[in-house]
Amino acid sequence: MKKLTLSILAILFVFSLSLVSCGGEEETKDDTNTEQNTKVEDENAEGDATVADYSAGKDVYVKTCQVCHQENGEGNEAFPTLKDKACNINTVVNGVDGTAMVSFKDQLTNQEISDVANYINHTWGNNFADVTVDDVAASAK
Ligand code: HEC
Numbered sequence: 001m002k003k004l005t006l007s008i009l010a011i012l013f014v015f016s017l018s019l020v021s022c023g024g025e026e027e028t029k030d031d032t033n034t035e036q037n038t039k040v041e042d043e044n045a046e047g048d049a050t051v052a053d054y055s056a057g058k059d060v061y062v063k064t065c066q067v068c069h070q071e072n073g074e075g076n077e078a079f080p081t082l083k084d085k086a087c088n089i090n091t092v093v094n095g096v097d098g099t100a101m102v103s104f105k106d107q108l109t110n111q112e113i114s115d116v117a118n119y120i121n122h123t124w125g126n127n128f129a130d131v132t133v134d135d136v137a138a139s140a141k
Pocket of ligand 1: 060061064065066067068069078079080081082085086087088089091092096099100101102104116117
């Protein structure tokens with residue numbers, strides 16, 4: 001009788017061990033899945049950026065605009081942020097009298113201005129309409 005009780009206990013013990021280890025495995029699997037899902041999303045985000053190529057506009061931005069509007073587009077006390085608003089083509093082409101924002105129509109080609117506008121419109125979380133070379137030409141005063 002004692003032996004039977006012991007073996008039942010032993011079986012229960014082994015059974016509960018296997019339950020615990022199953023649970024553990026499942027948790028590990030879940031973690032891996034979450035990580036994989038996150039990675040896939042990241043890859044997609046990067047993928048989107050490569051599909052549309054804004055590198056020409058980025059070059060213009062880094063050389064011509066970044067000194068004031070900063071690398072992260074957020075500007076500072078003196079220069080406005082370019083985040084969360086569509087790039088104002090009229091401002092870039094004609095400048096704003098009496099401010100540090102000069103007219104760029106003689107410094108940059110219409111192609112360069114549309115490139116930089118599209119870079120701004122699709123960077124730092126911005127997602128605004130594409131700007132064509134014709135849009136730029138049309139806004140020159
Ligand atoms: C010397 C500093 C300086 C440089 C360089 C400069 N900006 Fe500006 N930018 C300003 C200032 C100052 C303003 C705010 C003008 C005003 O008071 O309306 C401004 C405003 C703007 C705005 C309007 C922002 C809004 O609030 O709608 C845009 C768009 C912009 N700049 C884009 C550019 C682009 C593109 C370049 C590069 C080709 C550039 N800026 C280069 C100083 C600068």
